[in-house]
Amino acid sequence: MPVRRTSLARPVLEVAPSLLGMVLRRTTDEGTVAVRITEVEAYDGPNDPGSHAYRGQTARNAVMFGPPGFLYVYFTYGMHFCMNISAGPDGQPSAVLLRAGEVTEGLALARSRRGATPPAASTTVKTRRIADRDLARGPARLCVALGITRDANGADLLSRDSAIQLLPGTPFTGSPATGPRVGLREAADRPWRFWIPGEPSVSPYKPHVPKRR
DNA sequence: TGGGCGATTGGCT
């Protein structure tokens, strides 16, 4: 039974925890990597000062305003990509940030992608040894493990033809842990982060740090 | 039109 678009058209605070335990699977020439989602955050456009959609629609955040089940990929800090799944009914700009997962398929490929020299260390050529739990631990790492870049923005996760698909996986039936979202300046008090308790792949919490000068 | 800053990460002290 595939994931149904109507199940993603509900309010984002319901959709976000329901994604825990689901699987994201991407196949390319290089091979296949699949990740079981262990940590997410909800972003509720018009009511949420922490959301990219808070100040209205732009070219970047357009996918958030469309129908649910599509990939919203954005570029940040000049070097990282993060991925969201659009949620809520068409026209309502909400999305779920995928913050972490457990690699369940394509471990070698994920390891190879993550072991490549990161942009921030481009002056040194190094092969990094990375623990399995860290392969997709954090939103930008998750994108690297799956090979997601801006090209994937707007991809339909529920289409059979899509290179990247959202699959039911093994549903998480327990109670998700909740807490404030990571690294936000605005609306830092809203407990809209959800994760599977005890999962080693869940990223550590970090509060927003104002920039020094 | 320019500049401050971000849903981050990895390396180094």
Place this chain on the structure above:
DNA sequence: GCCAATCGCCCAC
């Protein structure tokens, strides 16, 4: 724990 890397977005000029 501290900090640099690096660039596109967006809003105040």
